[in-house]
Amino acid sequence: MVRAPGLWAYRNKMEFSFGTRIWRADKPYVDKGDGGGGDAADHGNGGAPGPPVSGPPPPRKVYPPGGNDGFVLGLHAPGRYDKLVPVDRCLIQPDAANEVLAFLRTRCEELLLEPFDVKTGTGYLRAVGLRTATDAAGVVQVSVNLITADDEVPGRLVPLAAELGARFPAVTSVVHNIQASSSDRGGGGRRGAPEVVLYGRRTIVQAVRGLTFEMSANSFFQTSAGSAALLYDRIVEAADLGPADTVVDLFTGTGTIGLALAASAGRVVGVELVADAVADARRNAERNGVTNAAFYVGDLTALKGGMALADVVDWEGAPPPLVTRRAAGGGGGSAGGGGGGGGDDDAPAAADGGDAAAAKADVQMDVVVVDPPRAGLHPKLVRWLARCGARRVVYVSCNAATQVRDVALLQSHEPRWQLTSLTPVDMFPHTPHVETVGVLELVGESAAVEG
Numbered sequence: 001m002v003r004a005p006g007l008w009a010y011r012n013k014m015e016f017s018f019g020t021r022i023w024r025a026d027k028p029y030v031d032k033g034d035g036g037g038g039d040a041a042d043h044g045n046g047g048a049p050g051p052p053v054s055g056p057p058p059p060r061k062v063y064p065p066g067g068n069d070g071f072v073l074g075l076h077a078p079g080r081y082d083k084l085v086p087v088d089r090c091l092i093q094p095d096a097a098n099e100v101l102a103f104l105r106t107r108c109e110e111l112l113l114e115p116f117d118v119k120t121g122t123g124y125l126r127a128v129g130l131r132t133a134t135d136a137a138g139v140v141q142v143s144v145n146l147i148t149a150d151d152e153v154p155g156r157l158v159p160l161a162a163e164l165g166a167r168f169p170a171v172t173s174v175v176h177n178i179q180a181s182s183s184d185r186g187g188g189g190r191r192g193a194p195e196v197v198l199y200g201r202r203t204i205v206q207a208v209r210g211l212t213f214e215m216s217a218n219s220f221f222q223t224s225a226g227s228a229a230l231l232y233d234r235i236v237e238a239a240d241l242g243p244a245d246t247v248v249d250l251f252t253g254t255g256t257i258g259l260a261l262a263a264s265a266g267r268v269v270g271v272e273l274v275a276d277a278v279a280d281a282r283r284n285a286e287r288n289g290v291t292n293a294a295f296y297v298g299d300l301t302a303l304k305g306g307m308a309l310a311d312v313v314d315w316e317g318a319p320p321p322l323v324t325r326r327a328a329g330g331g332g333g334s335a336g337g338g339g340g341g342g343g344d345d346d347a348p349a350a351a352d353g354g355d356a357a358a359a360k361a362d363v364q365m366d367v368v369v370v371d372p373p374r375a376g377l378h379p380k381l382v383r384w385l386a387r388c389g390a391r392r393v394v395y396v397s398c399n400a401a402t403q404v405r406d407v408a409l410l411q412s413h414e415p416r417w418q419l420t421s422l423t424p425v426d427m428f429p430h431t432p433h434v435e436t437v438g439v440l441e442l443v444g445e446s447a448a449v450e451g
């Protein structure tokens with residue numbers, strides 16, 4: 001296990017919800033006249049398991065009865081969409097973000113910005129995302145992402161954004177997203193509306209292992225920059241690249257893993273579904289002077305055995321050098337973008353042999369890195385990986401359960417693959433989660449690369 005460099009204040013992104021109801025561990029709840037308000041039935045937690053509330057909630061105004069606690073800012077109690085544990089200070093996020101959190105708790109209420117009430121569907125403020133980064137000069141920056149239910153009064157948040165910037169020198173970015181309904185969320189971004197910059201810049205800059213990365217409010221970045229550096233060290237070691245190697249970084253996000261590998265590779269090709277993330281990856285390559293890495297948009301769920309990576313990637317007219325590869329499993333599809341591809345993808349492993357192989361132009365793949373979302377890899381993608389021509393696959397995962405499933409499937413295929421190492425990296429102290437780096441080596445007959 002690679003230990004986390006620090007157990008506290010490590011988390012660079014937290015999202016706190018605004019709401020109107022407090023979750024309390026004590027049931028039945030007794031109104032002690034401190035302004036908590038409400039009735040026993042509404043405030044009990046229904047026996048649901050959850051962490052104890054740390055200390056009493058801060059003094060509050062008196063609100064009308066009926067289960068409404070007024071203005072609450074905090075984290076959802078486990079399994080509760082409607083009740084929050086008030087949080088004034090979160091020990092796993094940096095102090096710079098905590099100062100902003102405490103300020104917002106009182107200031108938003110003073111400004112009469114109503115918290116969103118999930119039960120009635122009324123109110124304005126839904127959540128605030130606080131992202132913290134430290135640049136190469138050691139300057140701490142905080143990005144504040146205010147998320148509201150609507151924008152009926154345009155410019156309503158502009159004075160608050162200006163006040164945040166004036167009061168907190170670390171706040172260099174305040175952006176606004178509208179999330180009209182709970183289904184507007186997803187994919188690390190918010191579909192309801194684009195990020196609107198209310199103050200400062202759209203991005204903040206994080207330094208990791210001598211590189212710097214721009215992060216916008218909703219782009220993916222590893223949760224802890226300190227642990228990310230150790231994770232990337234492990235990935236570089238695991239990939240074990242030579243100067244003539246091409247490494248393909250699948251699910252590349254903003255390109256951080258690919259860029260960390262660029263110094264030890266001949267070429268890096270990154271593929272990612274989200275076009276904005278690909279744009280960030282290209283900017284990150286440019287700002288770090290990395291010239292041997294290219295990033296492209298592609299939907300990896302479309303990959304099936306017998307297809308070339310080139311079939312699902314939009315090269316935008318500038319593909320990397322392609323080699324002709326014998327694609328096992330029935331061939332079909334055209335290289336160079338857009339083609340359908342074929343192959344009896346669901347055929348059992350024994351039928352995956354090369355008899356029906358067709359020569360296809362594809363990216364040279366010496367080592368492939370995959371870093372999928374928690375759901376892991378689609379079985380078709382695992383089958384494709386088994387025959388992609390790489391000698392090594394580095395599987396980075398934030399969900400060991402899906403990783404185990406995918407590794408077992410990969411190992412059941414011809415040519416034969418073997419898991420040779422698995423290293424947990426403590427990316428999430430105080431939680432049961434770990435990031436893991438698995439290394440799979442091709443031990444069977446290698447897929448033919450013809451030139």
Ligand SMILES: C[S@@+](CC[C@H](N)C(=O)[O-])C[C@H]1O[C@@H](n2cnc3c(N)ncnc32)[C@H](O)[C@@H]1O
Pocket residue numbers: 220221222251252253254255256257271272273274277298299300301371372373374
């Ligand atoms: C766990 S993140 C990894 C990001 C990146 N490797 C890093 O370390 O910052 C998973 C990434 O997979 C991308 N993704 C999800 N589904 C995808 C798909 N079908 N095709 C390509 N990329 C996908 C997400 O947008 C996200 O950026």
